[in-house]
Amino acid sequence: MHVRKNDIVEVLTGDDAGDAQSPTLGKVLRVLPDKNKVIVEGVNKVYRHLKPSRRNPQGGRLSKEMPIDASNVLLYCPSCRRGRRIGKRYTADGAKERYCKKCGSGLGLLSKPNPKYARSSS
Ligand SMILES: [Zn+2]
Structure with missing residues (x-):
């Protein structure tokens, strides 16, 4: 979905x-x-x-x-x-997010940051 x-x-x-x-x-x-x-x-x-009923005499x-x-x-x-159309990707801190495939802007996080997927800055 x-x-x-x-x-x-x-x-x-x-x-x-x-x-x-x-x-x-x-x-x-x-x-x-x-x-x-x-x-x-x-x-x-x-x-x-x-x-129409007793509760709602007007009907409707x-x-x-x-x-x-x-x-x-x-x-x-x-x-x-x-x-x-959207895609899914990981943010720098490892959270999963949805993004717009057309312009690339983020459309909300799907998960909490997960160090496992974080991009290390080293
Ligand atoms: Zn867009």
């Missing part, structure tokens, strides 16, 4: 997809690794109509986001201002 909970992603396909001028961005609310799907805030919403609409395929989203790179 290339995205995690609370990541900001760009949605590439589907009814909610944007374009280069106005990419559709959203926060990942949930990741469903065994289905390779993600739930993105405000994307792929479905509405359920509710009959409930909206909720449905999962979309993880391959349809890319992690958002603030430097590129687009969703981008």
